[in-house]
Amino acid sequence: MAVVVWITEGTWPACVDAVRTHAPAGGEVVLLHVSGDDVPGVAHGAFAGLLGRGRPERDPGTRLEGLATTSGRQLLAAAADRLGRTCTCLERTGRVEREVVAAAEGADLLVLARDGDRTHLGPRSLGPAGRFVVDHAPCPVLLVWPEPAPGVGTIPPGPPRPPLHR
Template identity: 60%
Template structure:
């Protein structure tokens, strides 16, 4: 069985722990995805917020730092997993990169990353919602902490 784990900044430990619990013998690939337009975002911030001042465009440095940080996160995920795993860093539209990578997997493991104070659809960020809706394989969706109780579900609408 091939398990793909989406390693995202705030939620990856829960995903790795789920793999340890549920897939102890599976082949694992740890995937991180960066937005492909980081340099453009940094250039836009420089122009929009910092004015037209002269100086070096920070876009390339921001992208380099993001890659370094993401590789360190992948290394930490491998260490937590405690066994051999492939690591992949993709760049582009995050939700599409994760979905495309899932074509090679039997199971995709990812975590809720939205409003974690209550049960419901808002517990998924927009990228995660896209991946859950479009993944071409089975999906294991985990809570990155303790799930809220059933009392967090809003009451049903009044009957008419």
């Protein structure tokens, strides 16, 4: 069984614990971290358009790319440590949600955590990236709560029902 685990800041321990609980011991595990290219891209553009003046070594986008890579590697190392078994660590850069879906191609399972409002049960517990991944994943998805799930009393009320006619 090939399992891809989306590692993100703040939610990765729950994803790793879910793999330890639900994935067969002999299966292949890929820990995936994706660094978005939007923030460094904006910094590159601002520098080139406003501040550039021919000094590429001062481009803040390059520094941001380096910080994202370092942070991603640290998260992957911590996740591999917590997993405690052989795994592959994969770092990608790009549109986060699309990179996760692409990395899950051919996998038997994709594990990710809720990334939205985690104070209530319901669709808003998934942020835009998580919703995109769940909707477009090319394999089964295991969606975990990063902390204990809220009670069923937090389910938003449904739409009003029309009166019954006899």
